[in-house]
Amino acid sequence: AQRVTQPEKLLSVFKGAPVELKCNYSYSGSPELFWYVQYSRQRLQLLLRHISRESIKGFTADLNKGETSFHLKKPFAQEEDSAMYYCALSGQNFNKFYFGSGTKLNVKP
């Protein structure tokens, strides 16, 4: 069965510190992985996807098929990064999307 696991419900770091939000997945085929972010009082929005290999707002994520992970990283966290982050998985035809339980990132000044 498809599953996305985000082991941390809450992650608190100080401004300027590195941050890594963990995501592990299980999927029988070739997955498409995404990170979605939800800022306070806003709707969910796409942060990045693994196939684009972009760095968005300083965040990167590498798909590690051996470890079945797609951890989100940023070398220097900013206060405006405080938000809920959801890791999501889809098949290559994007016919379904499954979300992890989310990690709340709190960046302290």
Next chain:
Amino acid sequence: GAVVSQHPSRVICKSGTSVKIECRSLDFQATTMFWYRQFPKQSLMLMATSNEGSKATYEQGVEKDKFLINHASLTLSTLTVTSAHPEDSSFYICSARQNTGELFFGEGSRLTVL
């Protein structure tokens, strides 16, 4: 970016009544939309996949007669919670999929059943 509008954002109803929630893609056509349910401090639970012009595909454990989904046009999907009960109170979120695979989310609808 693309915009998805969900309406109503909040609804309160009496037990036993039915409630309809609309999800519209405002500036793109979406052959596929998804309906999620989110419990407090929990993740989004996929309820069903709504396909334009065909029947929705429901996830295991989701009652199709309870949660009616209609996707009659390329820009509109509706979720009707029939004979609502207090346990149906939740936050319902829709998303529309672009051809690129990117999802655009509605703002969510909070249903409270008294």
